Amino acid sequence: MKKIVIFGTGKAAKLHYLSYKKFLKPNLLFFVDPFHKTNYSGIKVYSTLKEFLNNTNYLPDDVIVDICTPCPIFHSIIEECKSSGLVNIIVEKPFVISRNELKNKFSGLNICMVQNYLYSDITKEIKEIMTENNLSIKTLTIDFSKNRIIDSFNNRGMVKNYTTSVFEVEFPHELYIADYFLNLNKDFRIISLNVKDMIKDGKVLKNHGYGQIVWKKDEKNVVLKSNLMYFTTIKRINIEFDDGKSLEANYLIYDKDLNVLHKGNICFEDKNSIIYHKEFSSDDNMLSCLKDYYYCFSLNKYNDKYKSRIVSFSNLMKTIEAKEKYYETSK
Secondary structure (H helix, E strand, O other): OOEEEEEOOOHHHHHHHHHHOOOOOHHHEEEEOOOOOOEEOOEEEEOOHHHHHHHHOOOHHHEEEEEOOOHHHHHHHHHHHHHOOOOEEEEOOOOOOOHHHHHOOOOOOEEEEOOHHHHOHHHHHHHHHHHHOOOOEEEEEEEEEEEOHHHHHOOOOOEOOEOOOHHHOOHHHHHHHHHHHHOOOOOEEEEEEEEEEEEEOOEEEEEEEEEEEEEEEOOEEEEEEEEOEEEEEEEEEEEEEOOOEEEEEEOOEEOOOOOEEEOEEEEEEEOOEEEEEEEEOOOOHHHHHHHHHHHHHHOOOOOHHHHHHHHHHHHHHHHHHHHHHHHHHHO
16 A cells, blocks of 8 residues: 655644544554654654655655645645655645646646545535535635634744735635635636734734635625634535525534534525525545545546646636735735
8 A cells, every 4th residue: 555655744734644544554654844853743754755765665656745834835845756756746725836837847746735625525415405406606605714823823834934825724725615616717806805914912924814805707706705813713605596595504623633623514595494404423524535635546546637626726826816916016
């Protein structure tokens, strides 16, 4: 079976590690930390990819790399993997790249970006409800908010001289979910973008506290928002349909060790009458996502679907980045 090398030892790396442990033996899991940490929960952590390869003597085809570092160094790690002959790569969000770069700069690589909410039972059931009832979205609102103040001021997900914006934390999930429901890459436009700083004890993290984007696709409205200074955690979808029906879905909320804090649910209504309601006590979308990627590499079933999802997401992120820069210069 293929070995997993997780780049990074932060929270994302831990979440991935806990998911892998549910279907892989611990002796198939390794860590490389580009910031040269030496230990992690009693597990050997290699300082560099070269050190790992030299000490284990695994063939490149036996290894899957899972990148859980801050996003500014994604590309350099992938370049290092390519130069070492490693072709199967999982990378956390937000991984932004063009199709030409994938075709040329990273040719020959099999790359998947983590989009775990596409693997959620809740997401799939929303899609089924829409299909079975022939529903057309009028307004889609997605809100992924939480209190990230302590983590952010401890520089989680950041590197020297680089502060992530609010659009690089929870927004990527919202983007690919919205794209899944509405195919945003065609005939859309951003109506408005709002962003606020995160401020604590006189310290400021620029454009990191709150963000909201309003999109328009044909006659459909999309509202994506995220408040990283909120008092509690929200992962919610609200949909208004053209025929007056509505749907609210709440994803499960977990603690740092993947224990369920709040169940998930879907409530589908027609005006004031509930048509369908369901609670979800489990929905391990990260496990389902990583298992899919692991076995698509192991069974040589990687296909263009995974690259197309990355390109579609990247195009949306680039549109947001351009609008964010325009917002800053026009203030």
